[in-house]
Amino acid sequence: MAISTSPIAARRKLKSRFVAGLCFAAAALALAVLFSILWTLVSRGLPALSLRLFTTETLPTGENGGLANAIVGSLIQVGIGMAIATPIGVLAGTYLAEYAQKSRLGAVTRFVSDILLSAPSILVGLFVYELMVATTKTYSAIAGAVALAVIAIPIIIRTTEDMLSLVPVPLREAAAALGAPKWKVTTLIAWRAAGAGMVTGLLLALARVAGETAPLLFTSLGNLNWSTSLAEPIASLPLTIYQFASSPYEDLVELAWAGALLITVGVLAINIVAQLVVGRKR
């Protein structure tokens, strides 16, 4: 093989090897950093985990508090937020996929939804503050839930539209040929065929809003006491983590790490379930 031993070929091969080495180093560095993050999370969060977290509310430093009110507050806000976002997101996604393929309104809606999808979440917080907090002069759980809904809606729209557009057209045509009106074709055929994918989208939106902190800063504000009232400030896991992690007290920082571990495990578990839902379908 005279060609491969020529100096030019040797240099090109060497260069290829060199770049491969660099890329390996890049991947190793990236993995090392990400491993460091997970390791910190587990090594600092795991020792602080205990049943107390779930049974005791947040208390001042030195009083052996837990995170119960924060967990419940998060569940309430995320639950209501998803309850608001799901119908709007699914219906708007359906509109884009089934009714608006070539319409101008559809194109504009799609563009606007994409903007909302990538808009900084803190701006959503400011918006809901102006809309609900500044007008009523009180921070509230419902304002937090609305902020989370605004973040979830574009995610649900995007996945719903993408999943519906994967449903084969002949399936719809077969139903239409039997005389089914379009709304029946959509709800009974397209929604059912795209069901698993749409559920995945909902789960991804759920995982995303469960970890959101910034939009809650000025809407539900946080609350160190027990409160399940929708009209009053309410605690949430991410906000409590933020407040405790930046406090100077070691026991509160420990609680923050425990909360951080809880929320990461929760978010990752939802993501894994979401991938399994899709995987089973295919």
Add this chain to the structure above:
Amino acid sequence: MNGSINTPAAGKTPAAAPVRKSAAAEAFFRATVILSGVIVLLLLGAIIIMLALGSAPTFEAFGIGFFASFVWNSVDEIYGAGIMIWGTLVTSLLALLLAVPLATGCAYFLTELLPATLRKPIGTVISLLAAVPSIIYGMWGFFVLAPLLSATWLWLADRFEAQPPVYEFLISASGTSIFTAGLVLAVMILPLITAMFVEILGATPVVLKESVYGLGATRWEVVREVAIPYGRRAMVGAIMLGLGRALGETMAVTFVIGNATRWSPSILSQGSTIASTIANEFAEAGFGTLKLSALLALGLTLFIISFGVLAGARALVAPRKY
């Protein structure tokens, strides 16, 4: 495909009762989905209007100079966005500068060098990392990276004791700084960009790559001359999406940037971004104060910046097909 599945308008068929009922249901369903689409439009409109209305007092007081002023003084109520715009742009660009080469390397490694059996599990891990809440990255930066950097600057300062300017620079460097924020942002957007790059590089037609291999090209030459040029537009779009994410990130930055509202040209000193300032100073801004308005004006500024980046990303990423 529209025409083939659209049922003919029911009004034109002989007026049988079930058909009329069905037409009503169709009209209702259609109205509902269109209404949901319109709600989304109204949502964005409302966000823009609310931010604009809220920031009006600020622009009345400081005019367009708000964007260029490097003074943020809560005591005398003089507000300018310069420091925060600077901090936002510098941290985000720093994050891109670090994350894009790393992501390219990772993506090349994952698509070309890694054995095929490992690709899927590692790809899954990357997409999971992209889902970790940003506050976790902030805590890691604050509790692990910042002390590490702080110690590093001190150690370096000791080495440069003989050179006063370098020493001064290093001894005044802080563990929490604009640089630290850029690092944390880089780590945060790395999985995001890598995942998109993997998808883009993986989408290069195999025939295209094989024909260049057939000409005797090395692996790297195939990636550089075929895969990257083939996916360049999409890759730039992915970078812009990462940039958009970095520009608006709040929690990961607030922990590690130091939240200083005084101007300093050194990126190793504490600073602030638009998002971190809003998060950090909001508690001190009461209903109806000028400070609240200034924070809303910062929000509007961030919206304009990220809208520009998004529009750019959208124009570059290949249009979605239907």
